Amino acid sequence: MRWLSCCEESLPAEPDWLSAREAAYLETIRFTKRRTEFLLRRHTGKRAVAAALGWPETGLARIEILNRLTGAPYVQVDGERAALDISLTDRAGWAVALVGSEGSMAAGTLGVDLEIAEPRSDGFVSDFLTPREQEYVAAQGDRDARDAAANLVWSAKEAALKVLRVGLRVDTRTVEVEADHDADAEGWRRLVVRHVEGQEFPGWWRRDADFVLTIAGLDPAPPPARLPGGDDLAVATPLHSWVTNPLVGP
Ligand SMILES: CC(C)(COP(=O)(O)OP(=O)(O)OC[C@H]1O[C@@H](n2cnc3c(N)ncnc32)[C@H](O)[C@@H]1OP(=O)(O)O)[C@@H](O)C(=O)NCCC(=O)NCCS
Numbered sequence: 001m002r003w004l005s006c007c008e009e010s011l012p013a014e015p016d017w018l019s020a021r022e023a024a025y026l027e028t029i030r031f032t033k034r035r036t037e038f039l040l041r042r043h044t045g046k047r048a049v050a051a052a053l054g055w056p057e058t059g060l061a062r063i064e065i066l067n068r069l070t071g072a073p074y075v076q077v078d079g080e081r082a083a084l085d086i087s088l089t090d091r092a093g094w095a096v097a098l099v100g101s102e103g104s105m106a107a108g109t110l111g112v113d114l115e116i117a118e119p120r121s122d123g124f125v126s127d128f129l130t131p132r133e134q135e136y137v138a139a140q141g142d143r144d145a146r147d148a149a150a151n152l153v154w155s156a157k158e159a160a161l162k163v164l165r166v167g168l169r170v171d172t173r174t175v176e177v178e179a180d181h182d183a184d185a186e187g188w189r190r191l192v193v194r195h196v197e198g199q200e201f202p203g204w205w206r207r208d209a210d211f212v213l214t215i216a217g218l219d220p221a222p223p224p225a226r227l228p229g230g231d232d233l234a235v236a237t238p239l240h241s242w243v244t245n246p247l248v249g250p
Helices: 021-024 032-053 058-060 122-128 131-138 143-163
Strands: 004-005 062-068 071-079 082-089 096-103 108-117 173-181 191-195 200-208 211-217
Touching: 004 032, 021 032, 021 062, 032 058, 032 071, 032 082, 032 096, 032 122, 058 062, 071 082, 082 143, 096 108, 096 211, 108 143, 122 131, 122 143, 131 143, 131 173, 143 173, 143 191, 143 200, 143 211, 191 211
Parallel strands: 082 108
Antiparallel strands: 004 096, 062 071, 082 096, 108 211, 173 191, 191 200, 200 211
Protein backbone atom coordinates (compact mmCIF):
# COMPACT_ATOMS: atom_id res chain seq x y z
CA MET A 1 0.00 0.00 0.00
CA ARG A 2 1.18 3.50 -0.79
CA TRP A 3 -0.34 6.90 0.02
CA LEU A 4 -0.27 10.50 -1.06
CA SER A 5 -1.83 13.62 0.50
CA CYS A 6 -2.65 16.86 -1.35
CA CYS A 7 -4.03 20.28 -0.49
CA GLU A 8 -6.68 22.05 -2.60
CA GLU A 9 -4.27 25.00 -2.92
CA SER A 10 -2.18 22.80 -5.24
CA LEU A 11 -5.03 22.34 -7.74
CA PRO A 12 -4.05 23.64 -11.19
CA ALA A 13 -6.01 26.71 -12.35
CA GLU A 14 -7.35 24.85 -15.40
CA PRO A 15 -8.85 21.33 -15.13
CA ASP A 16 -7.11 20.14 -18.34
CA TRP A 17 -5.82 17.12 -16.40
CA LEU A 18 -9.36 15.66 -16.33
CA SER A 19 -10.54 13.15 -18.95
CA ALA A 20 -13.44 14.23 -21.20
CA ARG A 21 -15.81 12.09 -19.09
CA GLU A 22 -14.60 13.60 -15.82
CA ALA A 23 -14.79 17.12 -17.28
CA ALA A 24 -18.39 16.51 -18.40
CA TYR A 25 -19.30 15.39 -14.88
CA LEU A 26 -17.60 18.47 -13.40
CA GLU A 27 -19.90 20.68 -15.47
CA THR A 28 -22.96 19.22 -13.72
CA ILE A 29 -21.81 20.26 -10.22
CA ARG A 30 -23.50 23.44 -8.99
CA PHE A 31 -22.06 23.78 -5.48
CA THR A 32 -18.49 25.01 -4.97
CA LYS A 33 -17.87 22.66 -2.04
CA ARG A 34 -18.80 19.56 -4.07
CA ARG A 35 -16.87 20.82 -7.11
CA THR A 36 -13.69 21.52 -5.12
CA GLU A 37 -13.93 18.19 -3.30
CA PHE A 38 -14.42 16.30 -6.57
CA LEU A 39 -11.44 18.06 -8.17
CA LEU A 40 -9.26 17.55 -5.09
CA ARG A 41 -10.05 13.81 -4.83
CA ARG A 42 -9.49 13.31 -8.59
CA HIS A 43 -6.24 15.27 -8.59
CA THR A 44 -4.92 13.46 -5.50
CA GLY A 45 -5.95 10.05 -6.85
CA LYS A 46 -4.42 10.67 -10.27
CA ARG A 47 -1.18 11.99 -8.80
CA ALA A 48 -0.99 8.88 -6.62
CA VAL A 49 -1.60 6.55 -9.58
CA ALA A 50 0.93 8.44 -11.74
CA ALA A 51 3.52 8.21 -8.96
CA ALA A 52 2.78 4.50 -8.46
CA LEU A 53 3.23 3.91 -12.22
CA GLY A 54 6.38 6.04 -12.30
CA TRP A 55 4.72 8.50 -14.69
CA PRO A 56 5.27 12.27 -14.87
CA GLU A 57 2.31 14.46 -13.88
CA THR A 58 1.86 15.48 -17.53
CA GLY A 59 0.06 12.15 -18.03
CA LEU A 60 -2.82 12.77 -15.61
CA ALA A 61 -5.54 13.11 -18.29
CA ARG A 62 -4.77 9.52 -19.42
CA ILE A 63 -5.66 8.29 -15.93
CA GLU A 64 -9.37 8.19 -15.02
CA ILE A 65 -10.84 7.56 -11.60
CA LEU A 66 -14.39 6.37 -12.11
CA ASN A 67 -17.02 5.05 -9.71
CA ARG A 68 -18.91 1.77 -9.46
CA LEU A 69 -22.67 1.94 -8.84
CA THR A 70 -21.89 1.68 -5.11
CA GLY A 71 -19.72 4.82 -5.35
CA ALA A 72 -16.50 2.83 -4.85
CA PRO A 73 -13.74 4.15 -7.11
CA TYR A 74 -11.71 2.29 -9.75
CA VAL A 75 -8.88 3.29 -12.06
CA GLN A 76 -8.66 3.24 -15.86
CA VAL A 77 -5.48 4.04 -17.76
CA ASP A 78 -5.84 4.83 -21.46
CA GLY A 79 -9.40 3.47 -21.29
CA GLU A 80 -8.39 0.08 -19.81
CA ARG A 81 -8.95 -1.12 -16.23
CA ALA A 82 -5.71 -0.76 -14.27
CA ALA A 83 -4.54 -3.63 -12.06
CA LEU A 84 -4.61 -1.61 -8.87
CA ASP A 85 -7.12 -0.70 -6.21
CA ILE A 86 -7.63 2.85 -4.98
CA SER A 87 -9.42 4.49 -2.07
CA LEU A 88 -10.01 8.23 -1.75
CA THR A 89 -10.98 10.63 1.01
CA ASP A 90 -11.03 14.36 1.62
CA ARG A 91 -11.76 16.69 4.50
CA ALA A 92 -11.47 20.47 4.81
CA GLY A 93 -9.30 21.15 1.78
CA TRP A 94 -7.06 18.11 2.09
CA ALA A 95 -7.30 14.72 0.40
CA VAL A 96 -5.55 11.38 0.68
CA ALA A 97 -5.33 8.61 -1.91
CA LEU A 98 -4.30 5.08 -1.00
CA VAL A 99 -3.28 2.69 -3.77
CA GLY A 100 -2.58 -1.01 -3.61
CA SER A 101 -2.94 -4.21 -5.57
CA GLU A 102 -6.16 -5.02 -7.36
CA GLY A 103 -9.25 -6.13 -5.41
CA SER A 104 -11.92 -8.65 -6.37
CA MET A 105 -15.21 -7.40 -7.78
CA ALA A 106 -17.05 -8.19 -4.52
CA ALA A 107 -14.84 -6.27 -2.11
CA GLY A 108 -11.94 -3.90 -2.36
CA THR A 109 -8.58 -4.47 -0.79
CA LEU A 110 -8.27 -1.15 1.00
CA GLY A 111 -10.07 1.82 2.45
CA VAL A 112 -8.90 5.22 3.65
CA ASP A 113 -10.62 7.99 5.60
CA LEU A 114 -9.54 11.46 6.70
CA GLU A 115 -11.25 13.38 9.50
CA ILE A 116 -10.52 16.46 11.59
CA ALA A 117 -10.15 15.86 15.33
CA GLU A 118 -13.21 18.02 15.95
CA PRO A 119 -15.78 18.12 18.78
CA ARG A 120 -18.24 15.21 18.71
CA SER A 121 -21.38 15.25 20.84
CA ASP A 122 -22.31 12.61 23.41
CA GLY A 123 -25.27 11.80 21.13
CA PHE A 124 -22.90 11.11 18.21
CA VAL A 125 -20.88 8.71 20.37
CA SER A 126 -23.93 6.87 21.73
CA ASP A 127 -25.72 6.70 18.35
CA PHE A 128 -22.85 5.54 16.12
CA LEU A 129 -20.32 3.76 18.35
CA THR A 130 -20.60 0.31 19.97
CA PRO A 131 -20.70 0.03 23.79
CA ARG A 132 -17.03 -1.06 23.84
CA GLU A 133 -16.02 1.90 21.64
CA GLN A 134 -18.02 4.23 23.89
CA GLU A 135 -16.04 2.89 26.88
CA TYR A 136 -12.77 3.52 24.99
CA VAL A 137 -13.78 7.13 24.26
CA ALA A 138 -15.00 7.73 27.84
CA ALA A 139 -11.71 6.39 29.26
CA GLN A 140 -9.68 9.19 27.60
CA GLY A 141 -8.32 11.87 29.94
CA ASP A 142 -10.05 15.05 28.82
CA ARG A 143 -12.56 16.46 26.33
CA ASP A 144 -9.94 16.94 23.56
CA ALA A 145 -8.71 13.36 23.96
CA ARG A 146 -12.29 12.05 23.94
CA ASP A 147 -13.05 14.02 20.73
CA ALA A 148 -9.86 12.71 19.12
CA ALA A 149 -10.78 9.14 20.09
CA ALA A 150 -14.36 9.52 18.77
CA ASN A 151 -13.05 10.81 15.43
CA LEU A 152 -10.47 8.03 15.23
CA VAL A 153 -13.13 5.35 15.80
CA TRP A 154 -15.54 6.98 13.33
CA SER A 155 -12.82 7.31 10.69
CA ALA A 156 -11.66 3.69 11.03
CA LYS A 157 -15.26 2.51 10.64
CA GLU A 158 -15.55 4.49 7.40
CA ALA A 159 -12.24 3.09 6.15
CA ALA A 160 -13.40 -0.50 6.81
CA LEU A 161 -16.81 0.15 5.23
CA LYS A 162 -14.97 1.40 2.13
CA VAL A 163 -13.07 -1.91 1.97
CA LEU A 164 -16.45 -3.64 2.01
CA ARG A 165 -17.58 -1.11 -0.64
CA VAL A 166 -20.80 -0.41 1.25
CA GLY A 167 -19.92 2.95 2.82
CA LEU A 168 -22.42 4.38 5.27
CA ARG A 169 -25.32 2.35 3.87
CA VAL A 170 -24.91 0.02 6.85
CA ASP A 171 -25.20 0.54 10.61
CA THR A 172 -21.83 1.83 11.86
CA ARG A 173 -22.21 -0.43 14.95
CA THR A 174 -21.80 -3.53 12.75
CA VAL A 175 -18.06 -2.85 12.83
CA GLU A 176 -15.99 -2.31 15.98
CA VAL A 177 -12.64 -0.54 16.16
CA GLU A 178 -9.72 -1.31 18.44
CA ALA A 179 -6.79 1.08 18.22
CA ASP A 180 -3.24 0.85 19.52
CA HIS A 181 -1.43 4.07 20.50
CA ASP A 182 2.24 3.09 19.99
CA ALA A 183 3.60 4.83 16.89
CA ASP A 184 6.31 3.52 14.55
CA ALA A 185 9.09 5.80 13.24
CA GLU A 186 6.75 7.21 10.56
CA GLY A 187 3.93 7.89 13.02
CA TRP A 188 1.72 4.92 12.07
CA ARG A 189 -0.20 3.14 14.84
CA ARG A 190 -2.00 -0.18 14.49
CA LEU A 191 -5.76 -0.66 14.48
CA VAL A 192 -8.16 -3.46 13.71
CA VAL A 193 -11.81 -3.22 12.70
CA ARG A 194 -13.94 -6.29 13.46
CA HIS A 195 -17.21 -6.99 11.69
CA VAL A 196 -20.07 -8.57 13.70
CA GLU A 197 -19.96 -11.53 11.30
CA GLY A 198 -16.34 -12.25 12.20
CA GLN A 199 -14.30 -10.66 9.41
CA GLU A 200 -11.33 -8.55 10.54
CA PHE A 201 -9.86 -5.56 8.75
CA PRO A 202 -6.37 -4.77 10.01
CA GLY A 203 -5.14 -1.25 9.43
CA TRP A 204 -3.19 1.76 10.58
CA TRP A 205 -3.86 5.27 11.81
CA ARG A 206 -1.89 8.44 12.28
CA ARG A 207 -2.38 11.96 13.61
CA ASP A 208 -1.08 14.85 11.49
CA ALA A 209 -1.76 18.37 12.81
CA ASP A 210 -5.55 18.58 13.25
CA PHE A 211 -6.19 15.55 11.04
CA VAL A 212 -6.78 11.89 11.85
CA LEU A 213 -6.04 9.49 8.98
CA THR A 214 -7.09 5.85 9.06
CA ILE A 215 -6.61 2.98 6.65
CA ALA A 216 -8.03 -0.52 6.67
CA GLY A 217 -7.32 -3.53 4.48
CA LEU A 218 -8.51 -7.06 3.78
CA ASP A 219 -5.21 -8.59 4.92
CA PRO A 220 -2.47 -7.64 7.38
CA ALA A 221 0.09 -5.41 5.66
CA PRO A 222 2.96 -3.15 6.67
CA PRO A 223 2.09 0.54 7.05
CA PRO A 224 1.73 2.30 3.71
CA ALA A 225 4.77 3.97 2.18
CA ARG A 226 4.56 7.61 1.12
CA LEU A 227 4.51 8.17 -2.64
CA PRO A 228 6.71 10.94 -4.04
CA GLY A 229 5.00 14.32 -4.57
CA GLY A 230 1.94 15.74 -2.87
CA ASP A 231 1.66 18.10 0.10
CA ASP A 232 2.63 17.43 3.70
CA LEU A 233 -0.33 16.64 5.95
CA ALA A 234 1.89 17.16 9.00
CA VAL A 235 1.71 20.93 8.44
CA ALA A 236 -1.86 21.00 7.14
CA THR A 237 -4.43 23.59 8.20
CA PRO A 238 -8.12 22.79 7.61
CA LEU A 239 -9.53 24.95 4.76
CA HIS A 240 -13.14 25.91 4.12
CA SER A 241 -12.64 28.00 0.97
CA TRP A 242 -16.14 27.33 -0.42
CA VAL A 243 -17.86 29.27 2.40
CA THR A 244 -17.33 32.68 0.75
CA ASN A 245 -18.55 31.47 -2.64
CA PRO A 246 -20.98 28.55 -2.22
CA LEU A 247 -22.36 28.47 -5.80
CA VAL A 248 -20.33 27.70 -8.93
CA GLY A 249 -20.33 30.43 -11.58
CA PRO A 250 -20.28 34.22 -11.72
C1 LIG B 1 -18.23 6.08 1.26
C2 LIG B 1 -18.68 7.19 2.20
C3 LIG B 1 -18.78 6.65 3.59
C4 LIG B 1 -17.63 8.33 2.15
O1 LIG B 1 -18.16 9.51 2.64
P1 LIG B 1 -17.36 10.80 3.13
O2 LIG B 1 -16.64 10.54 4.41
O3 LIG B 1 -18.35 11.90 3.11
O4 LIG B 1 -16.33 11.13 1.98
P2 LIG B 1 -14.78 10.80 1.74
O5 LIG B 1 -14.19 12.05 1.17
O6 LIG B 1 -14.12 10.19 2.91
O7 LIG B 1 -14.85 9.68 0.60
C5 LIG B 1 -15.42 9.97 -0.65
C6 LIG B 1 -14.94 8.91 -1.60
O8 LIG B 1 -15.33 7.64 -1.07
C7 LIG B 1 -15.38 6.74 -2.15
N1 LIG B 1 -16.60 5.95 -2.02
C8 LIG B 1 -17.88 6.34 -2.20
N2 LIG B 1 -18.71 5.31 -2.00
C9 LIG B 1 -17.93 4.24 -1.69
C10 LIG B 1 -18.21 2.89 -1.39
N3 LIG B 1 -19.47 2.40 -1.39
N4 LIG B 1 -17.17 2.07 -1.12
C11 LIG B 1 -15.91 2.51 -1.13
N5 LIG B 1 -15.57 3.80 -1.41
C12 LIG B 1 -16.59 4.65 -1.69
C13 LIG B 1 -15.37 7.54 -3.44
O9 LIG B 1 -14.09 7.41 -4.05
C14 LIG B 1 -15.58 8.96 -2.95
O10 LIG B 1 -14.93 9.92 -3.76
P3 LIG B 1 -15.37 10.14 -5.30
O11 LIG B 1 -16.89 10.13 -5.31
O12 LIG B 1 -14.78 11.43 -5.70
O13 LIG B 1 -14.78 8.97 -6.08
C15 LIG B 1 -20.06 7.73 1.78
O14 LIG B 1 -19.94 8.45 0.57
C16 LIG B 1 -21.08 6.64 1.59
O15 LIG B 1 -21.50 6.01 2.53
N6 LIG B 1 -21.52 6.38 0.37
C17 LIG B 1 -22.43 5.28 0.11
C18 LIG B 1 -23.86 5.65 0.45
C19 LIG B 1 -24.39 6.67 -0.49
O16 LIG B 1 -24.04 6.75 -1.64
N7 LIG B 1 -25.30 7.46 0.00
C20 LIG B 1 -25.87 8.51 -0.80
C21 LIG B 1 -25.38 9.84 -0.36
S1 LIG B 1 -26.08 10.26 1.20
